[in-house]
Amino acid sequence: MEEQLRQAKTTASPQHLREHIAIVRALCDLVLEEETKEMTVSPSVEVSPLSISQGKSERIEIGDDANGPSLFDF
Numbered sequence: 740m741e742e743q744l745r746q747a748k749t750t751a752s753p754q755h756l757r758e759h760i761a762i763v764r765a766l767c768d769l770v771l772e773e774e775t776k777e778m779t780v781s782p783s784v785e786v787s788p789l790s791i792s793q794g795k796s797e798r799i800e801i802g803d804d805a806n807g808p809s810l811f812d813f
Contacts, residue, residue, distance in 0.1 A: 740766045 740763055747759035 743759045743762045743766070747756050747763070750756050750759065
């Protein structure tokens with residue numbers, strides 16, 4: 740890439756300049772493509788299984804002044 744940049748800086752022909760810059764651009768695209776592939780492959784997140792606690796389900800005893808098991812029963 741550096742060699743292509745050096746040649747682009749020293750060339751007098753606009754056509755050769757465009758060719759060298761096109762090569763630099765293609766090399767940059769390749770580097771960016773490889774970095775993108777590494778980024779999509781490398782993030783491996785370890786997923787730990789969730790543990791669900793099995794609590795003892797007890798029904799609350801309702802007193803004489805309560806109307807039912809719901810919070811909205813008055």
